[in-house]
Amino acid sequence: MQAAEAAKAAGADYADGRVVAEESESITVRNQQMEGIDRSNSEGIGIRVLVNGYWGFAATARLGPEEIERTAGLAVEIARAASRLPMEPIRLADADPATGTWHSPMQEDPFNVPLEEKVALLMEATHRMQGVHGLAFAEGGIDLFRRRTSLATTEGTGIEQTTVHSGAGIEAVALGEGELQRRSFPNSFRGHVAARGWEHVQKLGLIEEAERTATEAVELLSAKECPTDVTTLVIDSGQLELQIHESIGHPVELDRVLGMEEAYAGSSFVKPTDRGKLRYASDLVSITADATLAGGLGSFGWDDEGVPAQRVPIIADGIFQDFVSSRETASVLGIPSSGAMRADGWQHLPLIRMTNISIEPREGSLADIVGDTKDGIFMATNSSWSIDDKRVNFQFGCEIAWRIKGGKLTEMYRNPNYTGITTEFWRSCDAVGGREDWTLWGTPNCGKGQPGQVARVGHGAAPARFRNVQVGVRG
Amino acid sequence: MPGIVGPDEVRRISHEALDIPGVDGVEVLFMHEWGGLTRFAASSIHQSTWREDTGLRVRVVTGGRVGVAATNDFSPRGARRAAESAREMAGVVAPDPLFPGLAPADPIEDTMRFDEATADATPEVRAAGVAELVATCPDRFAAAGAYETMASEVAVANTEGQFCWAPSTQASVTTVIGGDDGGSGFAETFATSMDELDPRAIGRRAADKAAASQRPHDLEPGRCPVVLEPSAVSTLVGLLAWIGFGGRTLAEGRSCLSGKEGQRVTAPSITVFDDATSPGTLGLPFDFEGVRRSHVDLIADGVFLDGVYDLRTAKQAGKTSTGHALPPPNPEGPFPLNLFMVPGDASLDEMVAATDRGLLITRFHYSNIVHPVESTITGMTRDGTFLIEGGEVARPVKNLRFTQSILEALTDTSMIGRETELASEFFFSASRVPALKVESFNFSGSSDH
Numbered sequence: 001m002q003a004a005e006a007a008k009a010a011g012a013d014y015a016d017g018r019v020v021a022e023e024s025e026s027i028t029v030r031n032q033q034m035e036g037i038d039r040s041n042s043e044g045i046g047i048r049v050l051v052n053g054y055w056g057f058a059a060t061a062r063l064g065p066e067e068i069e070r071t072a073g074l075a076v077e078i079a080r081a082a083s084r085l086p087m088e089p090i091r092l093a094d095a096d097p098a099t100g101t102w103h104s105p106m107q108e109d110p111f112n113v114p115l116e117e118k119v120a121l122l123m124e125a126t127h128r129m130q131g132v133h134g135l136a137f138a139e140g141g142i143d144l145f146r147r148r149t150s151l152a153t154t155e156g157t158g159i160e161q162t163t164v165h166s167g168a169g170i171e172a173v174a175l176g177e178g179e180l181q182r183r184s185f186p187n188s189f190r191g192h193v194a195a196r197g198w199e200h201v202q203k204l205g206l207i208e209e210a211e212r213t214a215t216e217a218v219e220l221l222s223a224k225e226c227p228t229d230v231t232t233l234v235i236d237s238g239q240l241e242l243q244i245h246e247s248i249g250h251p252v253e254l255d256r257v258l259g260m261e262e263a264y265a266g267s268s269f270v271k272p273t274d275r276g277k278l279r280y281a282s283d284l285v286s287i288t289a290d291a292t293l294a295g296g297l298g299s300f301g302w303d304d305e306g307v308p309a310q311r312v313p314i315i316a317d318g319i320f321q322d323f324v325s326s327r328e329t330a331s332v333l334g335i336p337s338s339g340a341m342r343a344d345g346w347q348h349l350p351l352i353r354m355t356n357i358s359i360e361p362r363e364g365s366l367a368d369i370v371g372d373t374k375d376g377i378f379m380a381t382n383s384s385w386s387i388d389d390k391r392v393n394f395q396f397g398c399e400i401a402w403r404i405k406g407g408k409l410t411e412m413y414r415n416p417n418y419t420g421i422t423t424e425f426w427r428s429c430d431a432v433g434g435r436e437d438w439t440l441w442g443t444p445n446c447g448k449g450q451p452g453q454v455a456r457v458g459h460g461a462a463p464a465r466f467r468n469v470q471v472g473v474r475g
Numbered sequence: 476m477p478g479i480v481g482p483d484e485v486r487r488i489s490h491e492a493l494d495i496p497g498v499d500g501v502e503v504l505f506m507h508e509w510g511g512l513t514r515f516a517a518s519s520i521h522q523s524t525w526r527e528d529t530g531l532r533v534r535v536v537t538g539g540r541v542g543v544a545a546t547n548d549f550s551p552r553g554a555r556r557a558a559e560s561a562r563e564m565a566g567v568v569a570p571d572p573l574f575p576g577l578a579p580a581d582p583i584e585d586t587m588r589f590d591e592a593t594a595d596a597t598p599e600v601r602a603a604g605v606a607e608l609v610a611t612c613p614d615r616f617a618a619a620g621a622y623e624t625m626a627s628e629v630a631v632a633n634t635e636g637q638f639c640w641a642p643s644t645q646a647s648v649t650t651v652i653g654g655d656d657g658g659s660g661f662a663e664t665f666a667t668s669m670d671e672l673d674p675r676a677i678g679r680r681a682a683d684k685a686a687a688s689q690r691p692h693d694l695e696p697g698r699c700p701v702v703l704e705p706s707a708v709s710t711l712v713g714l715l716a717w718i719g720f721g722g723r724t725l726a727e728g729r730s731c732l733s734g735k736e737g738q739r740v741t742a743p744s745i746t747v748f749d750d751a752t753s754p755g756t757l758g759l760p761f762d763f764e765g766v767r768r769s770h771v772d773l774i775a776d777g778v779f780l781d782g783v784y785d786l787r788t789a790k791q792a793g794k795t796s797t798g799h800a801l802p803p804p805n806p807e808g809p810f811p812l813n814l815f816m817v818p819g820d821a822s823l824d825e826m827v828a829a830t831d832r833g834l835l836i837t838r839f840h841y842s843n844i845v846h847p848v849e850s851t852i853t854g855m856t857r858d859g860t861f862l863i864e865g866g867e868v869a870r871p872v873k874n875l876r877f878t879q880s881i882l883e884a885l886t887d888t889s890m891i892g893r894e895t896e897l898a899s900e901f902f903f904s905a906s907r908v909p910a911l912k913v914e915s916f917n918f919s920g921s922s923d924h
Binding site: 036039054 | 514517529571619840852883
């Protein structure tokens with residue numbers, strides 16, 4: 001509260017002060033050897049001010065009263081300097097002042113679990129992977145994160161939140177002549193992270209799935225290359241997660257739509273006038289941004305503007321409904337904020353970030369979708385991603401694929417990938433799996449903004465099927 | 476405004492960690508960073524920020540066991556706590572048979588890359604720079620981008636007696652200028668001092684490109700010759716570094732260059748090296764474990780020579796560290812952060828004139844690795860893609876997706892630009908590279924803008 005008051009005294013029309021304390025722990029094991037074990041702590045304050053309709057922001061790790069007052073004054077100075085280039089003054093959509101506390105769900109604090117237990121889990125999982133003949137590298141990792149945030153604003157908001165994220169995964173690498181094949185479990189890029197405690201890691205089944213994961217990596221070395229074709233594509237929920245992230249989550253961020261990210265990550269093909277009109281996807285596709293989902297990396301009590309967590313329809317039965325927004329961007333459209341402003345630590349200005357942007361489950365399991373497919377390709381587990389600056393043309397690589405023939409998985413393929421145009425692809429969706437194969441995944445590494453920020457976001461996804469997709473792109 | 480902490484204070488605080496009992500060795504990596512970034516869009520300043528942070532990363536070794544703890548509590552108490560936490564972690568892990576020991580004492584001279592005016596730059600100074608740039612925008616065009624001034628100091632201290640410290644500054648201007656009719660242009664510049672920036676020139680360059688990019692035409696993807704401007708070349712070099720030059724990936728057979736030492740891997744005209752202390756880049760004189768950064772020839776006249784090493788991978792490979800360690804624990808191994816490609820003798824105009832039909836590419840966007848061993852990557856063109864016909868730039872075209880092997884592109888390189896620029900698609904490093912003419916480049920898709 002001192003920060004907000006100091007900024008007000010320095011001339012701010014609006015101010016918020018956000019004290020954030022973060023701690024993390026990371027363990028990596030490769031081939032029964034410790035590759036890294038480290039802990040990090042970081043604490044500081046970010047002060048955001050609005051002066052005559054211009055933003056200013058300053059942040060420091062020095063939390064003494066004099067330093068906070070100096071930083072608040074600097075934020076005001078920054079805002080005043082911004083007025084050198086006139087623009088329509090920023091207005092904030094109305095939001096009621098919020099007070100209270102919030103904590104992500106957790107049964108067992110992962111930071112209290114003995115290090116020996118964590119290391120032993122990874123040692124055993126990698127030991128089992130190494131038992132598979134032909135495997136070059138067996139790697140496992142655990143990542144833990146805790147963030148405590150206190151937010152106070154000149155409008156009367158005063159909230160405290162604590163988030164704990166736990167994640168783990170294993171990765172098997174096989175090397176052949178000119179080939180490197182990789183299989184991951186439960187997902188690529190260090191596994192599955194959730195806003196849960198140690199109980200989440202214990203349920204992942206890293207040891208139980210180790211041998212299968214390693215076996216598939218070795219088998220991929222002798223598998224055929226994924227053919228080049230236009231065919232029916234079935235993707236698993238782990239890959240659909242990233243497909244949602246890149247081709248729906250980012251394009252519906254209202255700051256991108258309004259050109260505020262133009263120079264760096266890019267803008268969006270979606271326009272403000274598309275609300276309620278654009279046929280984004282087939283009737284089967286409904287997407288929600290839900291910050292209230294238990295266990296999601298994009299879950300919270302309030303965003304970093306003090307706007308309450310919400311469940312917002314993004315796409316309903318294929319028709320685009322609404323953006324994820326902030327108080328500033330929402331006011332441009334004359335709508336309430338969707339509550340999606342979040343900052344990476346104390347050092348950064350809050351930006352619009354995805355919450356938990358998920359596809360709503362329909363019916364059937366992955367096996368049902370495959371069983372209902374006469375001919376096509378099933379791809380699993382993301383390995384590569386790329387999409388253009390307006391989120392139109394994308395290309396994704398996966399770790400593994402199989403030919404589907406007569407409703408059954410047959411031949412294995414290596415180096416599978418697919419490419420498409422966002423709306424054409426989503427409009428071709430003719431099957432979305434049900435709750436039984438729907439997973440709330442975590443993406444803890446979403447980059448955006450200048451200076452660069454990393455957000456921790458969630459995506460609920462089920463397996464899905466798409467028609468007439470270009471697969472097997474070659475260099 | 477904050478200033479430099481300085482070597483004496485770093486030594487004083489580090490001592491609290493270095494002095495921890497019951498261990499064989501301790502290393503303290505100190506990083507202090509401060510500065511501002513003024514961000515603009517629609518030709519107005521919409522996000523303007525300033526930040527300062529100080530961090531300590533403490534690595535403790537006991538019986539070959541290694542633990543790492545980091546904190547931004549830059550105080551004797553913070554340093555001590557981090558060391559104790561690292562010691563606790565080291566106590567529960569198995570010894571690392573490849574642990575090479577800490578860096579030996581080696582006095583390393585500062586590269587003198589600190590400019591006081593840049594470190595002290597005010598928001599008014601940055602706003603004035605942005606205003607200069609925006610003033611170059613013609614009617615019906617708008618500028619977006621960022622003007623950043625940063626200062627930092629990095630130090631490494633360890634129980635072997637090594638202590639090195641270096642302050643530095645960096646200033647940059649980046650812009651994308653877009654017009655009403657669908658095209659855009661891009662320009663950027665990095666320097667040690669903000670005095671070296673010319674926002675007006677950057678604005679003019681992007682505006683000219685944006686004007687030439689209006690009303691882009693459709694173009695069918697396929698293979699064709701390309702002229703790649705330095706920003707596009709930096710993507711190829713940066714990703715080649717990621718998958719190719721690290722000593723660990725090389726030793727483990729994961730690199731596209733593993734086992735190819737002494738072999739021709741590109742056209743004979745291609746030479747790539749890493750040199751953090753060269754005046755053409757923004758590097759530090761030592762790496763993050765306190766080893767002097769060496770000049771490393773990576774590809775010379777088309778022949779791959781060797782990669783870069785930190786202490787651990789050097790021990791693994793039976794070599795000497797080249798001074799390319801990243802902050803610990805870093806399971807990925809060493810990485811070259813200051814790459815150069817040696818320029819040739821062609822101008823950009825000469826490359827275009829030598830192209831009967833092909834594309835002129837300003838830069839790539841969101842590039843990523845498709846097949847690391849084949850050095851195949853994919854990405855999109857952005858902010859200025861032009862069809863070349865009959866040796867002249869004929870018209871702008873909509874953005875295209877490429878899927879292409881980096882080493883094949885560098886093998887098919889027929890002309891090399893005589894000017895170089897410091898450029899990067901990625902946040903982690905910038906490369907000083909020239910423009911290239913590549914005779915065959917694979918475009919696998921297209922977009923609508």
